[in-house]
Amino acid sequence: MNWFDNISRSFFDWNAMAEVLPTMITVGLKNTLILAAASTVFGVIIGMILAIMGISRSAWLRIPARLYTDIFRGLPAIVTILLIGQGFARIGRDLFGPSPYPLGILALSLIAGAYIGEIFRSGIQSVDRGQMEASRALSMSYGQGMRIIVVPQGVRRVLPALVNQFIGNVKDSSLVYFLGLLASEREIFRVGQDQAVVTGNLSPLLLAGVFYLVITVPLTHVVNTIDTRLRIGKQKTTTVTSGLEEVSELDRAQQTKDTSAAFKGGSIEVRDLTMAYGELDVLKGVDLTVKPGSVTCIIGPSGSGKSTLLRCLNRLVEPKGGTLLLDGDSILAMKPEKLRRRVGMVFQHFNLFPDHTALDNVMLSLTKIKHMPRGEAERIAKARLADVGLASRQHHRPGGLSGGQQQRVAIARALAMEPEVILFDEVTSALDPELVKGVLNLMADLGGRGMTMVVVTHEMGFARRVADQVVFMDEGRVVEAGTPAQIFDDPQSPRLRRFLAEVL
Numbered sequence: 001m002n003w004f005d006n007i008s009r010s011f012f013d014w015n016a017m018a019e020v021l022p023t024m025i026t027v028g029l030k031n032t033l034i035l036a037a038a039s040t041v042f043g044v045i046i047g048m049i050l051a052i053m054g055i056s057r058s059a060w061l062r063i064p065a066r067l068y069t070d071i072f073r074g075l076p077a078i079v080t081i082l083l084i085g086q087g088f089a090r091i092g093r094d095l096f097g098p099s100p101y102p103l104g105i106l107a108l109s110l111i112a113g114a115y116i117g118e119i120f121r122s123g124i125q126s127v128d129r130g131q132m133e134a135s136r137a138l139s140m141s142y143g144q145g146m147r148i149i150v151v152p153q154g155v156r157r158v159l160p161a162l163v164n165q166f167i168g169n170v171k172d173s174s175l176v177y178f179l180g181l182l183a184s185e186r187e188i189f190r191v192g193q194d195q196a197v198v199t200g201n202l203s204p205l206l207l208a209g210v211f212y213l214v215i216t217v218p219l220t221h222v223v224n225t226i227d228t229r230l231r232i233g234k235q236k237t238t239t240v241t242s243g244l245e246e247v248s249e250l251d252r253a254q255q256t257k258d259t260s261a262a263f264k265g266g267s268i269e270v271r272d273l274t275m276a277y278g279e280l281d282v283l284k285g286v287d288l289t290v291k292p293g294s295v296t297c298i299i300g301p302s303g304s305g306k307s308t309l310l311r312c313l314n315r316l317v318e319p320k321g322g323t324l325l326l327d328g329d330s331i332l333a334m335k336p337e338k339l340r341r342r343v344g345m346v347f348q349h350f351n352l353f354p355d356h357t358a359l360d361n362v363m364l365s366l367t368k369i370k371h372m373p374r375g376e377a378e379r380i381a382k383a384r385l386a387d388v389g390l391a392s393r394q395h396h397r398p399g400g401l402s403g404g405q406q407q408r409v410a411i412a413r414a415l416a417m418e419p420e421v422i423l424f425d426e427v428t429s430a431l432d433p434e435l436v437k438g439v440l441n442l443m444a445d446l447g448g449r450g451m452t453m454v455v456v457t458h459e460m461g462f463a464r465r466v467a468d469q470v471v472f473m474d475e476g477r478v479v480e481a482g483t484p485a486q487i488f489d490d491p492q493s494p495r496l497r498r499f500l501a502e503v504l
């Protein structure tokens with residue numbers, strides 16, 4: 001068995017391994033971890049800057065970020081390491097002394113930065129647009145929305161990819177040996193390689209390989225665990241509730257609630273409002289009066305500009321012209337963030353923050369925007385969740401709630417800011433039929449308690465039952481407005497008559 005002896009001697013010379021083991025740990029492992037960790041940390045900083053430049057609207061930021069990424073991702077790692085390590089050796093010596101180690105870290109960081117930048121960018125861009133819209137509707141500025149909601153969500157999504165990048169850096173750190181490290185600076189590979197030369201067999205190198213596996217294999221499993229946890233959330237049990245049980249859950253909350261609590265609704269006045277998306281004129285001179293504490297339902301065919309009108313009222317889109325007043329104050333002259341504290345919004349697709357519990361969703365803008373102490377914010381958030389029948393589900397994340405429950409959390413979240421007006425944009429369109437009633441009843445209750453509400457809806461029954469005023473829009477104009485009886489029982493225009501014939 002000559003070949004067996006041969007292999008044994010080459011790879012499994014235990015003495016050679018034992019001899020190198022202490023140096024492998026105290027020098028090799030230490031330096032590999034320093035190189036990998038430092039280049040990951042600097043890489044994350046470079047990557048975050050590149051990602052923000054990469055999603056910027058300015059080409060002056062986007063193009064340099066693109067160029068950087070293309071260059072450092074396109075070049076083989078060893079070429080970059082040699083170019084930086086040797087090309088800047090003189091400056092390196094002046095700055096850091098004789099050791100090439102810092103230049104090695106620099107080169108590894110520059111390479112890692114390019115990859116991490118792409119990881120962050122795709123993570124941030126994969127966050128649903130509705131998240132930013134919801135943040136802005138809760139009166140966060142663009143920067144706050146990015147910092148508090150979008151970027152953390154994007155980063156959390158790419159955590160597994162970042163750990164993978166660290167694994168890559170552990171492996172790439174072996175390339176730094178080309179720069180000629182001092183004995184005390186050698187990383188795992190170099191320690192193994194040197195000893196292999198001394199002993200004349202590959203056992204020390206095999207030991208180096210084992211060290212790499214000991215670092216990387218458990219990390220790969222950590223990646224998988226993080227990945228699974230992120231997908232499922234930390235929730236232990238996701239209770240599936242029957243839709244009918246949900247309806248009674250809300251009924252019970254309505255009965256036990258303090259119904260005397262009334263809102264102080266504001267008024268809205270819109271004159272000659274125009275708005276365009278590029279060349280497309282969407283609103284063509286809209287007039288609308290909403291009295292304090294009243295419910296206005298906006299109905300009309302798809303594409304008639306209903307949602308756009310709503311978005312103009314809290315300036316999620318900017319009008320082209322016209323006059324908009326909130327309690328007599330010019331909406332267009334107000335700072336959007338200030339306006340949105342007074343005008344809340346609830347969306348068709350809820351746009352709850354998925355990484356936060358129901359309670360946190362409601363609390364977030366109280367603590368971050370209103371700077372309320374946590375205790376007080378929590379008290380208010382719990383009360384609002386109780387109002388919408390979700391006291392028992394405050395610690396659930398949106399993923400563990402039904403559509404109807406999510407929409408009620410969204411309503412509680414808007415209510416917590418104590419707005420004067422709430423805008424509802426087709427909030428029941430994405431719900432199962434038996435859950436629609438619960439949300440509509442909740443909205444009717446708010447209307448009854450004096451909240452000013454502007455509701456874009458296809459629920460004609462709700463409009464007839466709850467609205468003080470129904471507004472029919474078509475092709476960017478208000479065609480008819482009046483009481484539910486006027487609109488539904490005595491339509492004047494042929495267009496409204498045709499629309500009602502289609503939907504009723």
Ligand SMILES: Nc1ncnc2c1ncn2[C@@H]1O[C@H](COP(=O)(O)OP(=O)(O)OP(=O)(O)O)[C@@H](O)[C@H]1O
Binds near residue numbers: 277282300304305306
């Ligand atoms: N972000 C956008 N960019 C370009 N065009 C848009 C945008 N949002 C809406 N539009 C267009 O503006 C018009 C009015 O859209 P809007 O969503 O206000 O109508 P809507 O009456 O609410 O319709 P629906 O009932 O289908 O939601 C449509 O033609 C739509 O395609």
